[in-house]
Amino acid sequence: MLNKTGIPTKDQVLSRFPDRKVLIKPKAILECYEDIPCNPCSTSCPFDAIEIGENINKQPQLHADLCTGCAVCVPSCPGLAIVIAQIKGDRAVFKIPYEFLPMPEKGQIWDGINRSGEIICDALIEQVAISSKTDHTAVVTVSVPVDYLYDFVTVRVRL
Amino acid sequence: MKHHELIIIGGGPSGLCAAKMAAEAGIDVLIIDRSPELGGQLIKQTHKFFGSKAQYAKTRGFDIAKILIDQVIHHPHITILKEATVVGLYPDRVVTVYQHETYTRYQADRIIVATGASEKFLAFENNDLPGIYGAGAVQTLMNLYGVLPGQEIIMVGSGNIGLIVSYQLLQAGVHVKGIVEAAPTIGGYKVHASKIRRLGVPIWTSTTVQRAMGKDHLEAVELIDLDAKWQPLLGTERIMSLDALCISVGLSPMHQLLSMVNAKTKYINELGGFVPIIDDHHQTTVKGIYACGDAVGIEEASSAMMEGYLTGLYVATDMQRPHPDSDALKEKYDYELDMLRNGPFGIKTKIGLEKLRKDDIHAQ
Numbered sequence: 395m396l397n398k399t400g401i402p403t404k405d406q407v408l409s410r411f412p413d414r415k416v417l418i419k420p421k422a423i424l425e426c427y428e429d430i431p432c433n434p435c436s437t438s439c440p441f442d443a444i445e446i447g448e449n450i451n452k453q454p455q456l457h458a459d460l461c462t463g464c465a466v467c468v469p470s471c472p473g474l475a476i477v478i479a480q481i482k483g484d485r486a487v488f489k490i491p492y493e494f495l496p497m498p499e500k501g502q503i504w505d506g507i508n509r510s511g512e513i514i515c516d517a518l519i520e521q522v523a524i525s526s527k528t529d530h531t532a533v534v535t536v537s538v539p540v541d542y543l544y545d546f547v548t549v550r551v552r553l
Numbered sequence: 554m555k556h557h558e559l560i561i562i563g564g565g566p567s568g569l570c571a572a573k574m575a576a577e578a579g580i581d582v583l584i585i586d587r588s589p590e591l592g593g594q595l596i597k598q599t600h601k602f603f604g605s606k607a608q609y610a611k612t613r614g615f616d617i618a619k620i621l622i623d624q625v626i627h628h629p630h631i632t633i634l635k636e637a638t639v640v641g642l643y644p645d646r647v648v649t650v651y652q653h654e655t656y657t658r659y660q661a662d663r664i665i666v667a668t669g670a671s672e673k674f675l676a677f678e679n680n681d682l683p684g685i686y687g688a689g690a691v692q693t694l695m696n697l698y699g700v701l702p703g704q705e706i707i708m709v710g711s712g713n714i715g716l717i718v719s720y721q722l723l724q725a726g727v728h729v730k731g732i733v734e735a736a737p738t739i740g741g742y743k744v745h746a747s748k749i750r751r752l753g754v755p756i757w758t759s760t761t762v763q764r765a766m767g768k769d770h771l772e773a774v775e776l777i778d779l780d781a782k783w784q785p786l787l788g789t790e791r792i793m794s795l796d797a798l799c800i801s802v803g804l805s806p807m808h809q810l811l812s813m814v815n816a817k818t819k820y821i822n823e824l825g826g827f828v829p830i831i832d833d834h835h836q837t838t839v840k841g842i843y844a845c846g847d848a849v850g851i852e853e854a855s856s857a858m859m860e861g862y863l864t865g866l867y868v869a870t871d872m873q874r875p876h877p878d879s880d881a882l883k884e885k886y887d888y889e890l891d892m893l894r895n896g897p898f899g900i901k902t903k904i905g906l907e908k909l910r911k912d913d914i915h916a917q
Contacts (some may be wrong), residue, residue, distance in 0.1 A: 452574075529612075531601075
């Protein structure tokens with residue numbers, strides 16, 4: 395499926411999520427399902443929570459106990475394949491990479507989008523961080539109803 | 554005739570890296586590039602690069618170009634010719650350069666051919682209609698000059714270039730209607746494919762372009778499904794309207810200059826086509842003439858950089874003027890290159906290189 399459409403299967407997605415209890419705190423979700431020569435996620439992590447090892451073609455492994463959800467890895471991934479996820483009551487809060495104009499602004503409601511590119515829910519923009527460190531990739535904090543924890547992946551401006 | 558110790562033809566990633574190493578070894582280097590700016594294809598790349606720290610991973614391509622250019626541009630041992638095309642290469646290591654309507658000849662003790670690659674094209678009816686572009690042209694127009702290639706576009710080819718350029722088109726506000734791929738699976742990195750797909754762009758595998766339609770410019774294309782043997786499935790034709798089509802179906806190594814000196818080449822599918830036979834110092838079958846980067850096999854720019862560094866080091870060694878850190882640097886870049894080729898995507902290059910090295914005819 396991923397090979398033909400670019401859409402990972404539900405099982406692939408679930409394999410990258412830690413237990414829901416763990417997600418009381420923010421954790422990185424590493425959606426890298428293929429051995430490619432790349433390791434900035436691992437080298438950028440200040441807490442050694444992402445392990446690739448000597449062979450940079452290996453897929454990253456998250457040590458959820460070490461991950462603080464700081465989101466340094468989010469704009470560091472050249473594949474834009476990392477989000478931070480957290481459960482806060484009935485909301486799932488994400489930090490996602492975003493590289494399009496217009497940029498979202500705090501307080502706006504945007505469309506929540508799934509991995510097939512379909513609109514699935516309202517997404518509340520909570521914060522937009524962009525700095526020289528993120529090199530033009532914004533890190534957008536956005537919350538959606540917790541039911542969409544495993545489906546939500548990005549936002550789109552509402553038309 | 555002007556003389557330099559080393560002439561490097563091509564100022565892209567591999568040529569620039571080779572120049573750095575040779576100049577650090579004290580060799581007088583002339584870089585010749587046909588473009589107005591050095592950096593090769595890197596200057597059009599707005600995305601963050603893969604790889605590891607040694608290849609400037611997570612840095613955007615045009616910023617990597619700046620780093621590589623800064624390493625050479627003020628070096629006292631390096632001279633740079635821009636907007637200069639090498640139109641002739643001779644076995645006594647003479648090159649003819651055409652620059653600003655003037656022909657000039659240069660001779661060198663060693664030459665490195667780092668000419669990169671050219672785009673492959675696709676044969677279909679009306680493929681010369683205005684509005685049909687190669688991916689390189691789209692990137693030049695859009696990312697260098699800020700000109701959109703069209704409003705509604707279809708991408709042909711799902712390799713990394715096709716996927717990345719589709720993303721850049723979306724960033725520029727172009728409606729990318731879909732990505733056509735003749736193979737049954739996506740060619741490029743799946744992270745790129747997922748990035749495109751969640752932006753709502755479908756990827757149609759086992760599909761090709763049958764013909765283009767339009768009076769004075771492209772107005773529509775006819776797509777058709779392919780069976781397991783890549784034959785068109787009649788009855789699956791469908792017509793889609795658009796005003797631009799971008800062809801990204803792979804690259805061919807630019808070996809033509811090497812053919813002018815009768816350097817032996819071999820056809821190796823895994824490396825992208827005809828490539829020069831090189832020895833373990835990247836020397837071709839013509840003594841004193843070397844080659845590196847995409848000119849000896851299509852790979853990512855990250856590999857081209859590592860090959861460039863290595864070739865600069867080899868040339869310096871062969872000139873009896875080794876780089877002061879030669880051994881340590883060779884070990885480092887060899888290791889880095891091996892790492893880049895150590896996964897499923899790199900295996901193709903490894904197989905290709907094995908075929909190239911088999912029956913190796915070393916420089917005479």
